[in-house]
Amino acid sequence: MTPEQRLVELGIQLPTPPAPIANFLPWRRVGQLLYLSGQGPRDANGKISVGRLGRDCSVERGYADARSVGLQLLATIRAAVGSLDHVEAVVKLLGMVNAEPDFGDQPKVINGCSDILVEILGERGKHARSAVGMGSLPNGMTVEVEAIIQIAEGH
Template sequence: MSTPEERIVELGLELPDVVPPVASYVPTARTGSLVYTAGQIPLVKGELGATGKVGAEVSAEEAKAQARICALNAIAALKAEVGELSRVTRIVKVVGFVASAPDFYGQPDVVNGASDLLSEVFGEAGRHARSAVGVAALPRNVPVEVELIAEVG
């Protein structure tokens, strides 16, 4: 069985550097065996891949890809906190925020981009409870933001 880090490579992905906070918060907070990540936006090497509302300027498919990037950024923050991703025993909860046009109702499909990646990286331990929430706007006009709670051993 390969490690989560090996699965990331097998997926053709590279674990990015932790996205530095853009306001007054820290990337992760740990209490006991739980690690909470701050909301992660879809930054790749400091650049945004898309901006705007899903269902207007951004397609649902593009937003789903952006949610995957958010999840990868959350995994990077998690790794920075715990050292090795094999210490993650469970992704407990994911919350995805989708900046939505007034008539867009596909938030769960968009957030599947994050959920699917977490399952691919962590296997059964990546299956989680989740909320997918439509919002009027997100920081820097991004279409999606993802946060997670992980249990570590």
Template sequence: MSDSISARLAELGITLPEPAAPIAAYVPTLEIGGLLHISGQLPFRADGSLITGRLGADFDVAHGREAAERCAVMLIAQMKQALGSLDRVARIVKLGAFVSSDPHFTEQPKVANGASELMEKVFGDKGRHVRSAVGVPVLPLGAAVEIDAIVAVTGG
């Protein structure tokens, strides 16, 4: 499966970045009880720049979807580093999306679709998951979106 996932990433034009190091007192991943818990990941572009801004005030849904997709790429990079191989991914169980939003912005689910749709493109049916998408007034470093994940894993 790893070869097919690697091929799928290449087909989608996705190169996994170096996983982001924690910016505070926590670990990026924790595997326990057959689940890999991944701390919230920020939306870094391929050039390393952070996608910032507040949805509904500074930017639109398209900007947010791009940010959510970049969070998903970083989640996959964290999976690969923690598991050694993406072939250990049995299922993306849950994504939690936090969207920096104006109080009147209500399209957080559309923003989070950027990550959800990428997970399904990469992992197929194993990428379908449950999800929450909430608006928050501010995120670390001014990020537009932050997403965490729970992933079911095999072996170990």
């Protein structure tokens, strides 16, 4: 089953990719590599999910926010190359968590993004990853994730 078929099977509608909030591109392609700028969680109206893990946000909420970012990353890939079926591999994720200094569950939070990528892309979605805590993130968002994607030859 292709990634696009998997989305249909699961009844998942990808969100509209968010527009950059500053002077940068949402993605940049170099050869077969697609570099995705960092994205934070947004609801259907574009409102950013804010909060700090270990203070006013649970791991479960962070996981859900990271999952929503994964869906946004998939939407950005589709916008860049036309179809998720052109993804050869998710090469690397950098997941950043807005967290208190003593918070240590960054990997559990970023699993939300990793899990949805593997759910939709299968083996192609498995990736190298860093999950780190940050003292703050833009606009107070809970998580931010950037990615490097390999696109299949000829696409």
